[in-house]
Amino acid sequence: MLRQMNRILVIRGGAIGDFILTLPALKALRDAWPQARIEILGYKHIAALAENRFYAQAVRSIEYGRLSSFFARNSELPAELANYFASFDLIISYLYDPDRIFENNLRRCGVEHLLCGPGRIVQTADHAARQLAQPIEDLGIRVVDLAERVFPSVDDRQFARKFLRDLQEPILAIHPGSGSTEKNWPLENWIELFSTSGRFPLVGSKDPQPGNFSSLIVISGEADQTETEALERALKNRDVRFAKNLPLTDLAAVLERSIFIGHDSGISHLAAAAGANCVLLFGPTDPNLWAPRNKNVRVLRAPGGRLSNLEVAPVAEAAVSAMAS
Structure with missing residues (x-):
């Protein structure tokens, strides 16, 4: 049985297509926890497709200047952002983070439940949407339908x-x-x-x-x-x-x-x-x-x-x- 997650953050940069290819995974996440508050940290003009349109209740800009400290080793992390990240029961990050610097800085904030999805699509592997669904399936949630959907307001x-x-x-x-x-x-x-x-x-x-x-x-x-x-x-x-x-x-x-x-x-x-x-x-x-x-x-x-x-x-x-x- 899935543990209840009340606050979930999905971190998703990338271009328009990258974001939309992630929507089947986000739909499975929303279906699993329909009452959860889901927020997206991403490019606001793209992530707006999900804001108050089924997937998420809020969107925060990934271009926020103070976020840059999370991409540096042993940096001083702003308390505002540290508290923000620590407030979530689950964080799923799709950022390209080969040296795990961002991941380690999140953990320094007290983030306990963190899953990292593919920052880049493997050209010789399954369909991109299937690859992007992997962190959701790691939670025990099956992502059966890979069709992309948006829900205009x-x-x-x-x-x-x-x-x-x-x-x-x-x-x-x-x-x-x-x-x-x-x-x-x-x-x-x-x-x-x-x-x-x-x-x-x-x-x-x-x-x-x-x-x-x-x-x-x-x-x-x-x-x-x-x-x-x-x-x-x-x-x-x-x-x-x-x-x-x-x-x-x-x-x-x-x-x-x-x-x-x-x-x-x-x-x-x-x-x-x-x-x-x-x-x-x-x-x-x-x-x-x-x-x-x-x-x-x-x-x-x-x-x-x-x-x-x-x-x-x-x-x-x-x-x-x-x-x-």
Whole structure:
């Protein structure tokens, strides 16, 4: 029988996809202790996806300056943080800590129950979500379902209604970036997909045809400026909605109401977790390790691991299939 844990802290840095890949483990933790107060120490703009949205009651920034002392040997630890860490019945840390400096400093604070998850994913091992579930399973909690899920709040969905209110359904959302050129489908293929002679010529037009998407949303962040500007030029005469730098909590609620095409990226994980029917394009990275394990996800692998080898037709066919399912 599991010991009751009233206060639990999960320490999780990393990028958007890293955080979302951890959600199946956090869901099992929440299901095991539904009454516990769970807090997350992480990047606030990412961990907000969990704050008061099923997983956690509070989020604290990992970028807090005084936390740096916990990464130095024999440092003087701030009493405020020492007392904070010691107040938890259980701490689970996913920080990369090869020399165990952070771990030892937590123990100096009086932390008794500390589990350390993988700070980095092993490329030759099980799916990333399975690896991240290991510390939860070490507690005796089975993590059976590796599907990623986010739970938009009432306010999140209110934003999405306003953002999408003048768009006809079905809505296609695309994210043409990923943070890595090698993981991106060539920009000319995206443009061809929506050209007047392409598969979806009337997406974003005033006269959508049956069996076609009625509206198009292009999602972008700071790292996607080049792709976004090119698509803005190519689609300048179309009624296309550009979702630039939306808070992830708002974006999740928008994606919840869309069909999605993207790459191996954090935004693709967010779309899958929000419940969008997804078509994900994989090139050099391994979907058996990194792709969301959700049933609403279809993966297209590029021949030879090069996305330049993936033609437009199979992507269009997969998108139509996602719209129909």
